[in-house]
Amino acid sequence: MNLLAIVGAAALAASDPGVCQRELVVLGAGQDAGAPQIGNADDTGPRLLPSSLALIDRENGQRFLFDATPAITEQLATLDKLEPPRDRSGVKNALGLDGIFLSHAHIGHYLGLAWLGREAAGAKGVPIFAMPRMAEFLRNNGPWSQLVELGNIEINELSNQRFTVVSDELGFLPAIVPHRDEYSETVAFLIMTPDKRAIYLPDVDDWDGMEKQTDNSIEDLVTGSDFVFVDATFWDDNELQGRDMSEIPHPRVTATMDRLQHLPANERAKVHFIHYNHTNPIRDPASAESREVEERGFNVARRGDRVCLSE
Ligand SMILES: [Zn+2]
Numbered sequence: 001m002n003l004l005a006i007v008g009a010a011a012l013a014a015s016d017p018g019v020c021q022r023e024l025v026v027l028g029a030g031q032d033a034g035a036p037q038i039g040n041a042d043d044t045g046p047r048l049l050p051s052s053l054a055l056i057d058r059e060n061g062q063r064f065l066f067d068a069t070p071a072i073t074e075q076l077a078t079l080d081k082l083e084p085p086r087d088r089s090g091v092k093n094a095l096g097l098d099g100i101f102l103s104h105a106h107i108g109h110y111l112g113l114a115w116l117g118r119e120a121a122g123a124k125g126v127p128i129f130a131m132p133r134m135a136e137f138l139r140n141n142g143p144w145s146q147l148v149e150l151g152n153i154e155i156n157e158l159s160n161q162r163f164t165v166v167s168d169e170l171g172f173l174p175a176i177v178p179h180r181d182e183y184s185e186t187v188a189f190l191i192m193t194p195d196k197r198a199i200y201l202p203d204v205d206d207w208d209g210m211e212k213q214t215d216n217s218i219e220d221l222v223t224g225s226d227f228v229f230v231d232a233t234f235w236d237d238n239e240l241q242g243r244d245m246s247e248i249p250h251p252r253v254t255a256t257m258d259r260l261q262h263l264p265a266n267e268r269a270k271v272h273f274i275h276y277n278h279t280n281p282i283r284d285p286a287s288a289e290s291r292e293v294e295e296r297g298f299n300v301a302r303r304g305d306r307v308c309l310s311e
C-alpha cells in the first residue's frame with residue numbers, strides 16, 4: 001500500500017490562520033549514543049543528544065514526543081520551557097504529554113521510558129504509541145513491564161501504514177522500514193496536519209530496501225511532504241577508521257545528497273539530516289561538511305530547530 005495514497009485519502013479539518021498552531025521542535029539530533037560517546041573523554045566537539053522531536057499542538061493544548069531517549073529529562077525540560085504543560089482535566093502526572101511515539105527498541109529511542117517509572121517521575125498513564133512487537137517487548141520484559149503494571153504508561157498499539165488520528169488536526173502514520181530489528185519493528189512516522197506533512201525517519205538500512213518495503217522511494221517522501229527528517233548516521237564510507245564499512249548499514253549523507261541532488265531547490269530544502277553519529281563531521285556546524293550540505297541545498301537538523309506545521 002502506498003503511504004502517500006493513504007495520506008491523500010485522509011481528510012482533516014482546516015485550522016485557523018495566524019500563529020503557528022502546530023510546531024515540530026528538534027530536541028536532539030545525534031545517534032543513539034549522543035556525543036561525546038562513552039569512552040571518549042577527550043572529545044571536545046559539540047555535544048549531541050539522541051534524536052527526538054517534540055510536536056506541539058497549541059490549538060488543542062497537546063504535546064507529543066517522538067522517541068524517548070536516555071536524555072529525556074533534559075529534552076522534556078526544553079519542551080516545558082518552550083511550551084509549558086497545560087493544566088488539563090484528565091490524567092494527573094502524565095507530565096503534560098499526550099503521547100510518546102516510539103520508532104524502535106534501540107537504546108536511543110526508548111530507554112528514556114525508564115524515567116517515567118517510580119525511581120523518577122512516577123508518571124501516570126502516559127500514552128505510548130508503539131508497533132505490536134515493540135508493545136509486546138515492553139509488556140514482557142523488565143523493567144518496562146513494571147511501567148505497564150504500575151500504570152506509569154499506557155500502551156496504544158499502532159499498525160503498519162494505518163493512521164492514528166488524535167484530533168481533527170493531527171494524524172500519525174507509522175511505516176515499517178528495514179533496520180536491525182532484534183526486539184521490535186522499526187518505523188518511520190508521517191505526521192499530518194491539515195496544512196503540512198512531516199516525516200521522522202531516524203534509522204533505516206538503505207533507500208532501495210525501504211522502497212521495496214514501503215512502496216515509497218526517498219524521492220517520493222520528499223516530494224510528498226513538507227519536512228523530512230532523515231537518517232544521517234554516517235557522512236561517508238571513510239568515517240570509521242580501521243573498519244570495513246561496507247557491511248554497516250545506513251544511507252550515507254553524501255549518497256543521499258547525490259541521490260536527491262537532481263530535485264529542484266525547494267524539494268531539497270525539505271530534507272533535514274538527523275541522527276548523526278559522534279564521528280560524523282556534520283556534528284560541527286562550522287565544518288566543511290556542514291557547509292557542503294547547505295551549499296547543496298539541504299539542511300542539518302540542530303537541537304532547538306523549530307518548523308511550523310500550520311499556515
Ligand atoms: Zn538510532
Ligand SMILES: [Zn+2]
Nearest residue numbers: 104106179203
Ligand atoms: Zn536503530
